[in-house]
Amino acid sequence: MTLPAEAIWTLLAAVRARRPLVHNITNFVVMNNSANALLALGASPAMIHSSDEVEDFVAISQAVVINIGTLYSEQIAACKLAAAKARAVGVPWILDPVGAGATPYRRAAAGALARLEPSVIRGNGSEIITLAEQTQAGSGRGVDSSHRSEAALGAARQLAMDTRAVVAITGAVDYVTDGHRVAAIENGHPLMTRVTGLGCSATAVIGAFLAVERDPFAATVAGLAVFGVAGEIAATGSAGPGTLQVALLDALYALEETTFVKACRCRTIAP
Amino acid sequence: MTLPAEAIWTLLAAVRARRPLVHNITNFVVMNNSANALLALGASPAMIHSSDEVEDFVAISQAVVINIGTLYSEQIAACKLAAAKARAVGVPWILDPVGAGATPYRRAAAGALARLEPSVIRGNGSEIITLAEQTQAGSGRGVDSSHRSEAALGAARQLAMDTRAVVAITGAVDYVTDGHRVAAIENGHPLMTRVTGLGCSATAVIGAFLAVERDPFAATVAGLAVFGVAGEIAATGSAGPGTLQVALLDALYALEETTFVKACRCRTIAP
Amino acid sequence: MTLPAEAIWTLLAAVRARRPLVHNITNFVVMNNSANALLALGASPAMIHSSDEVEDFVAISQAVVINIGTLYSEQIAACKLAAAKARAVGVPWILDPVGAGATPYRRAAAGALARLEPSVIRGNGSEIITLAEQTQAGSGRGVDSSHRSEAALGAARQLAMDTRAVVAITGAVDYVTDGHRVAAIENGHPLMTRVTGLGCSATAVIGAFLAVERDPFAATVAGLAVFGVAGEIAATGSAGPGTLQVALLDALYALEETTFVKACRCRTIAP
Numbered sequence: 001m002t003l004p005a006e007a008i009w010t011l012l013a014a015v016r017a018r019r020p021l022v023h024n025i026t027n028f029v030v031m032n033n034s035a036n037a038l039l040a041l042g043a044s045p046a047m048i049h050s051s052d053e054v055e056d057f058v059a060i061s062q063a064v065v066i067n068i069g070t071l072y073s074e075q076i077a078a079c080k081l082a083a084a085k086a087r088a089v090g091v092p093w094i095l096d097p098v099g100a101g102a103t104p105y106r107r108a109a110a111g112a113l114a115r116l117e118p119s120v121i122r123g124n125g126s127e128i129i130t131l132a133e134q135t136q137a138g139s140g141r142g143v144d145s146s147h148r149s150e151a152a153l154g155a156a157r158q159l160a161m162d163t164r165a166v167v168a169i170t171g172a173v174d175y176v177t178d179g180h181r182v183a184a185i186e187n188g189h190p191l192m193t194r195v196t197g198l199g200c201s202a203t204a205v206i207g208a209f210l211a212v213e214r215d216p217f218a219a220t221v222a223g224l225a226v227f228g229v230a231g232e233i234a235a236t237g238s239a240g241p242g243t244l245q246v247a248l249l250d251a252l253y254a255l256e257e258t259t260f261v262k263a264c265r266c267r268t269i270a271p
Numbered sequence: 272m273t274l275p276a277e278a279i280w281t282l283l284a285a286v287r288a289r290r291p292l293v294h295n296i297t298n299f300v301v302m303n304n305s306a307n308a309l310l311a312l313g314a315s316p317a318m319i320h321s322s323d324e325v326e327d328f329v330a331i332s333q334a335v336v337i338n339i340g341t342l343y344s345e346q347i348a349a350c351k352l353a354a355a356k357a358r359a360v361g362v363p364w365i366l367d368p369v370g371a372g373a374t375p376y377r378r379a380a381a382g383a384l385a386r387l388e389p390s391v392i393r394g395n396g397s398e399i400i401t402l403a404e405q406t407q408a409g410s411g412r413g414v415d416s417s418h419r420s421e422a423a424l425g426a427a428r429q430l431a432m433d434t435r436a437v438v439a440i441t442g443a444v445d446y447v448t449d450g451h452r453v454a455a456i457e458n459g460h461p462l463m464t465r466v467t468g469l470g471c472s473a474t475a476v477i478g479a480f481l482a483v484e485r486d487p488f489a490a491t492v493a494g495l496a497v498f499g500v501a502g503e504i505a506a507t508g509s510a511g512p513g514t515l516q517v518a519l520l521d522a523l524y525a526l527e528e529t530t531f532v533k534a535c536r537c538r539t540i541a542p
Numbered sequence: 543m544t545l546p547a548e549a550i551w552t553l554l555a556a557v558r559a560r561r562p563l564v565h566n567i568t569n570f571v572v573m574n575n576s577a578n579a580l581l582a583l584g585a586s587p588a589m590i591h592s593s594d595e596v597e598d599f600v601a602i603s604q605a606v607v608i609n610i611g612t613l614y615s616e617q618i619a620a621c622k623l624a625a626a627k628a629r630a631v632g633v634p635w636i637l638d639p640v641g642a643g644a645t646p647y648r649r650a651a652a653g654a655l656a657r658l659e660p661s662v663i664r665g666n667g668s669e670i671i672t673l674a675e676q677t678q679a680g681s682g683r684g685v686d687s688s689h690r691s692e693a694a695l696g697a698a699r700q701l702a703m704d705t706r707a708v709v710a711i712t713g714a715v716d717y718v719t720d721g722h723r724v725a726a727i728e729n730g731h732p733l734m735t736r737v738t739g740l741g742c743s744a745t746a747v748i749g750a751f752l753a754v755e756r757d758p759f760a761a762t763v764a765g766l767a768v769f770g771v772a773g774e775i776a777a778t779g780s781a782g783p784g785t786l787q788v789a790l791l792d793a794l795y796a797l798e799e800t801t802f803v804k805a806c807r808c809r810t811i812a813p
Contacts, residue, residue: 071323194311240311249787341590466578
């Protein structure tokens with residue numbers, strides 16, 4: 001295993017100790033949840049989205065999270081400024097291309113951002129396939145909205161090579177690749193799909209790990225493993241998605257090493 | 272009874288089986304809650320509000336929800352585009368005229384949207400009375416903010432006839448009318464008024480039923496009955512509005528046929 | 543003690559009885575929470591932020607809350623209109639200068655609003671120190687982001703004298719000053735710092751007290767004491783920040799006089 005559970009735990013301990021400032025430009029549906037997930041984890045979130053200040057704020061942040069869920073034109077401009085600034089000052093950033101394939105507008109915005117050198121891109125299978133097509137000129141494959149994460153792995157590897165980002169596909173099994181290495185994380189619970197924006201929270205959590213780990217592949221595996229284990233703990237005994245959403249924050253906050261190490265199911269697929 | 276509880280249950284089963292895509296242009300206060308209510312119910316929500324993509328997204332949706340809670344000028348433009356597109360492509364849409372009477376700006380926006388042929392309009396008594404005045408030239412009746420839903424029923428019937436929409440007034444008792452038929456739903460719980468945006472969630476839930484039932488009168492009665500029963504279940508044993516909000520999502524998710532049929536209190540008033 | 547617990551309770555009883563309309567122009571992260579805190583307390587919240595209607599809405603409100611968390615240029619304009627209108631019509635308003643020192647843009651916006659005669663300004667230590675520098679020309683003291691509330695008290699007194707607002711610094715101990723009088727409130731719980739936007743909720747709650755009490759010093763002490771006691775009750779037995787957030791709304795809703803009077807820890811420091 002390239003990244004043992006104990007090594008992941010060390011990264012979580014670093015997040016808790018250093019409380020990195022994570023700058024989020026994210027959608028209006030999940031702003032509260034993403035901030036709370038980061039606080040529960042031990043990071044320090046900020047939700048700042050005006051073009052008048054994103055560059056200044058990126059410069060004092062340890063990681064940047066860009067999520068296009070509730071896209072509008074001023075936000076695209078702010079995201080581009082933030083992404084460019086992040087690369088200029090060496091702050092890692094992660095892209096969440098929510099609903100990338102749903103409309104031409106969204107597809108174009110996601111594609112443009114993917115070309116601005118994110119450290120990581122995290123999406124579901126359909127989003128990653130759409131983005132792989134966007135960044136590769138002339139591709140004409142069809143896209144539907146129910147790709148399983150396994151089926152999208154080929155697209156993820158291609159996208160990783162085209163953009164030089166680590167690419168994560170989340171689903172029943174999560175896959176992480178840098179185009180060469182591939183890891184699978186088998187944590188999480190089906191009830192998590194009944195809570196809005198948990199994919200967005202996972203992206204934010206990866207952002208916190210990017211702030212304490214220079215290898216984005218390791219940071220992404222760690223973020224998804226911690227988030228998945230917390231989700232499993234939260235789902236146990238939850239009466240439904242309302243309870244799960246609340247219990248997930250408690251689980252992120254209260255997670256202990258022995259529990260995590262026992263529950264973590266990461267494995268290396270390649271090379 | 273025009274719509275027996277068993278028939279309502281069949282519609283809920285259809286929502287759960289088909290997972291209709293419900294496009295919401297809604298306010299920033301309730302975006303998370305509305306999305307979670309739809310997910311808990313079994314539908315597939317999307318919150319998309321930019322004029323650059325709402326028409327494209329309406330075209331792939333099964334129902335559209337338009338809510339003016341946190342109104343601003345770009346949003347009015349987007350709502351009008353979405354409403355027009357919905358009618359053009361035959362997708363049912365529902366209007367929630369939040370706070371319609373509070374300011375001239377809001378009154379004008381709600382009135383303009385009501386004239387764009389919504390399938391359903393859902394509001395509280397004051398909102399429906401305001402809207403009835405807006406859509407009927409020259410009316411000069413006074414409006415205050417504490418109309419009981421019973422008292423607004425006359426305005427609702429008139430609004431339904433003026434707009435050809437089904438009109439729902441929610442309150443201690445909910446009323447639904449198409450100008451001729453009138454149904455009353457006596458589910459729900461007083462503690463629900465202490466949670467922000469549950470009216471907006473009810474509107475979103477009706478949207479999901481519009482996606483599976485062509486008669487908007489039946490869809491509206493069904494949506495309000497299911498939401499009201501879930502609210503009653505959630506209120507039982509809740510220590511306050513915080514717990515209620517969480518338990519409501521669990522109840523929408525876990526609702527079973529025998530429980531629902533026993534608790535449902537819909538009746539036909541007219542004709 | 544300038545404000546005994548029994549006097550605070552009388553103000554809470556007035557909020558519950560009169561259900562004042564509290565107009566919030568606040569950030570997207572906390573809109574739902576702030577509205578729910580106000581509803582749980584017994585007030586009637588509205589979240590209205592368009593320049594096209596804020597002045598009309600201020601005129602029918604009993605208090606206004608302005609919070610710059612997720613700032614953007616249209617919002618600054620709306621906040622200025624609302625603040626000016628509030629003073630013109632005699633409606634008290636409270637400023638929450640979220641992250642005032644983080645960027646030049648934010649510092650300027652907070653400073654400009656502080657000069658528009660708020661009744662109360664509530665922030666953490668760093669925000670209050672930043673604002674004290676902004677409103678006092680030529681000051682060059684450094685600011686960092688971890689000032690303890692005690693250390694910021696001098697800045698708060700100066701800011702209160704410069705702006706004629708009551709200034710509250712919240713932290714492990716909360717301080718309230720009008721430049722002369724100083725009160726300390728020792729309620730609250732450390733876990734509250736792990737939930738996003740509870741400072742913003744405290745500001746909103748003070749807004750409700752401003753609607754029923756003409757002395758902004760008394761209203762601010764009362765709001766912070768009630769919020770702090772509710773937070774303590776909520777923290778007791780909470781498994782983490784998720785549960786705390788929910789339990790806080792329940793506690794605000796269910797708070798009883800004997801519990802409050804016993805738990806309230808306010809004291810006068812000066813004069």
